[in-house]
Amino acid sequence: MSVLLKLTNVAVYVGDTCLLEPISLELKQGEPLTILGQTGSGKSLLAQAIMGLLPDNLSLQGDVEVFGKALTLEQRQALWGRDLVMLPQEPWHALDPLMKGINQVAEVYQHVQGKGHHDALVYAQQDLLDVGLADSAHKRPGQLSGGMAQRLAISAATAGGAHVILADEPTKGLDVSRRDGIVRLLQSRSIEGSLLTITHDVAIARQLGGTLLVMKQGRLVEQGEATQVLDYPKDDYTRELISAEPSAWHDITPSIREDSAEAILVADNLSLARGGRVLFDGLSFSIKQGEVVGIVGDSGCGKSSLGDALLNLLPISAGSILRSNKTAKPHQWLKLYQDPPSAFSSSVSLGQLLEDLILLHGIDTDRIAPLMDRLSLPHGILERNCLAVSGGELQRFAILRALLLDPVFLFADEPTSQLDPITAKEVTALLVELAREAGCAVLLVSHDAALIQKLVIRLFRYK
Incomplete structure (x- = not known):
């Protein structure tokens, strides 16, 4: 069995500080390799080191061999697309916002595989059909849900036929059915090569095997054979990761007094259509102070659109929405975005964004440090911009920014989709504490039914 990728004592430094301790591994043909760990464990840093994508201020030590040859940074970069490909953790960083999805996939077939225009479109259409995007082939990324954009990015990245595929959190933000489909797609695309997957999802690690x-x-x-490690973990940290899966949580639903809690929001007979498709019709419910209401449904079914409509970010087709808290300011009706890069500017540091928020709303700066500690955010993160931090760190920073504004209603759109199980458990517990302590109503959207059932007072299911 040939070795496609070999690392020998690969380490990453910033100055004299070691960020990734020396690691050696082999990726063999037909034998998948999975790296499991929580946000900040160094998984993505390792993938960047392999691809030659490390920021300029970081240095690599050790040897990287591809197809039996030790290659320089420039030589590895020359293999991108055709022989070596990395699936991005954030689909928005890899997609052209102005180009239709089918054209983005077809372009790879044309320029990497040398297909003619017509054949490239045929292959692209089949790829999108395989990942459930046939009906959205002519939509631009901004017209897709986060999960749909992730599937499009995977299709485009794998269209070049690379033998070595590095998949960085490829199933983040996807419902279970789509997640399993993406795993099968990656396995089929790597059948003549091999697949190195970075994930915080224990279920994915088990499904991939190897x-x-x-x-x-x-x-x-x-390290070891996947089933052996997950069934009989030796390290305390591995056991902690496994036990942090939502199915193993205790219920942490906040309690509210039915006789005293005020209805913050009342939706009556709501209907909403987008793109000629009715997303929901005749929907009525109310949300009270301190209440956590959950919505479960597959990617693209309209969960995010409902939340946007409740926040007056999207016009409804029929019905009415009553927001009864008259003392709340507009900025206290908030949304946590499923894909945090869409909520941040990359032109300034996170610290500057936080400073702008403080000046605009007169926030007490003494509140920041304790919240950052509760969210496990290193204070050095404030010196970087949104592109220089992991997806999990950026999502926790988004939650920090929301909590500082003392929301009365928080629409949390897949708030833990970017987070590892340990951090997700801590963050969701914090959201529930917010509802309990501040009387904030929370509408929590997720594709993970097990997570929602541990948290919410009431649950809506979308088909």
Whole structure:
């Protein structure tokens, strides 16, 4: 069995500080390798080191061999697309916002595989059909849900036929049925090569099989055959990851007094259509102070559109929405975005964005440090922009920014889709504490039924 990728004592430094301790591994043909760990464990840093995508201020030590040859940074970069490809963690960073989805996939077939225009479109249409995007082939990324954009990015990245595929959190933000489909797609695309997957999802690691490496804070803590490691973990951290899956949580639903809680929002007979398709019709419900209401449904079914309509970000087709808290300011009706990059400017640091918020709304700066600690956010993150932090760190920063504004209603659109199980458990507990302590109503959207059932007072299911 040939070795497609080999790392020997690969480490990453910033100055004299070691961010990723020396690690050695082999990726063999037909044998998948999965790296499991929570946000900040060094998983994505390792993938960037392999691809040659490390920021200029970081340095690589050790050897990277591809197809049996030790290659320089420039030589590895020359393999992109045709032989070596990395699926991005954030689809918005990889997609052209002005180009239709089918054209983005077809373009890869044309310029990487040399297909003619007509054949490239045929292949692209089949790829989008395979991932459930046939009806959205002519939509631009901004017209897609987060999960749909993720599937489009995967289709475009794998269209070049690369033998070595590095997939960085490829199933983030997807419902279970789509998640399993993406895993099958990646397995089929790597059948003549191999697949290195970075994930915080224990279920994905189990489904992929092969060799499993578990990382924590920049170092390798356990490795072995995937089933053996997950069924009989030796390291305490591995056991903590497994036990943090939502199905193992205790219920943390906040309690409210039915006789005293005020209805913050009342929706009556709502209907909403987009793109000629009715997303929901005749929907009525209310949300009270301190109440956590959950919505479960597959990607693209209209969950996000409902939340946007409740926040007056999207016009409804029929019905009415009554927001009864007259003392609340507009900025206290908030949304946590499913894909945090869409909520931040990359032109300034996160610290500057926070400073702007403080000046605009007169926020007490003494509240920031304790909240950052509760969200496990390193204070050095404030010196970077949104492109220089992980997806999980950016999502937790988005939650920090929302909490500082003392929301009366929070539409949390897949708030833990970017987070590992341990951090997701901590963050969702914090959202429930917010509802309990501040009387904030929370509408929590997720495709993870197990997570929602542990948190909410009432649950709506979308088909």
